[in-house]
Amino acid sequence: MPRVVLSSGPVDYRDTGGEGPVLVFGHGLPMNGSQWRKVVPLLDGYRCVLPTLPMGGHRQPMRPDADLSQRGVARLLGEFIEALGLRRVSLVLNDWGGGQFLVLEGQDQHIARMVLVACEAFDNFPPGPAKAMARVCGVPGGVWLLTRLMRVPVIRRSRRGYGGMSLRGVPDDVMDDWFAPATRSRAIRRDLAKFATGAPDSRTLLAWSERLRDFDRPVLVVWATKDRLMPREHGPRLAQLYPRGRLVEIADSSTLVPEDQPELLARTLVDFLIETGAEPVHRDC
Template identity: 40%
Template sequence: MTPELWRDDRLGTACEVRLPSGPVRFHDRGSGPALVFLHGYLVNANIWRKLVPLLADSFRCITPDLPLGSHAAPVNRDADLSPRGIARLVADLLRELDLRDVTLVGNDSGGAYAQVTAAAHPERIGGLVLSSCETPEDTWPPTPGGFGLLKATAATPLTYRALYQVLRVRRTWRWRNTYGWLAKYPIDAGTMNSYIRPVLTRRDIRFDGRKAIGSVSERYTRAAAARLTGLPVLLAWAEEDRVFPLARAERYAKTLGAELHRIDDSYTYVAEDQPERTAEIIRSWFGS
């Protein structure tokens, strides 16, 4: 199996559905209340590989590969990959799988997409778990770490492709404007290659990724936040997050009337750095 196609066996059974926007691959493990995990830009379902096995005894865990630059199956050439389009894709996936009362679990920009989905397509959503992601006070892409450059270079195929060539050198994986401010501890090479190889080697995947990151804006998350009142929401936030400041999450939790739990010894990728603590918080929230 080529590096970009590898997905961890702990995610469960590999599946694929064809949605109006195109094919979407996902993994399915466990039974019980449905958790649908939404990852951020330039990662894929592997970001959940440590967390899913800790929850699959009590929950059905669905981990799709969203078309955000690290996916294996390109969507239709004319697919809408704006935040509204990704939200529609998620809603179509829930409908195709006939999932109801779903809890969306979003991390990094996956949390932004989760909020937009819940606001625009609430009919199958029962709750949100937001972990270290965009709040109404954050820009999208976030400013800390220089991630705003991602959208700027998406203006042309040439600048977009050029931006990622440094990732061919392993030591760059720990730079603050790559993955160094997202994961506190180094991510294993197999997982990292599943993230970066598609954008480095495949033009069709770059096309999707460029459309997605080039269309994001905080106006989507701010509009969504105003429509989430009354929905059960849990915020599980990295205490040391350098990209999405904890203080903003605290204010957002008060606005939503949501619980907020801090996760020590972690940066943004809480499911990577502290999967046990993240699983404990999700279980406790459901139990209460």
């Protein structure tokens, strides 16, 4: 897997290559690009770039002084896009919503459009049921305890935790891969704790949200109708926040729409891309 060294540390990524429009995918905690494993193969004609951001699923630890707050990781994502020389990027987020804060950092010049799929928004950082996990991560040894608890099937599959993020259920081997780095490495656990506890208070988050109105490019908001983490009303509210936002709701899905409804999500995404000028590029046979 290729790697780029940024100011906060090394970031691994997957790049499908090709000459098509560039899609950069974000992921949740402590996930990685495999969150999109069902969707990316359906996006023929696009170049899909999937960085593994330092949210606990990364293999190489960040510098001890790295800023892994919400805006710190957003800045790192912007630095990643700049380092790879990516232009006219379509930024696609699911679960983690902090990538929107590129707008606040003045690092959105290469973002042509955004697709926000059942993600954190407004003051829902972290989402309601995940707040307890964030508190655990803020206690010394808390992340170590979390990685051990996630080995217990009844906890892993709890509808109030990761089990509630997908109606279909995330396969055990995929979830094992997500939690493996923090299970093995104290430095990765340090990074995960910094990110998990890096959201400010509600008043600050709401003030940040108001400033997102400055993003004047197309935004597609895709919301799940059976989501336990992202409030149903946040979908239309987020679409109204952005001057060029619009909403699509997807039934029979929870937070991880790429897991529950990958085919429908891919079609919805491609339709939006084509409508907003990002046609897929297919090589001649």
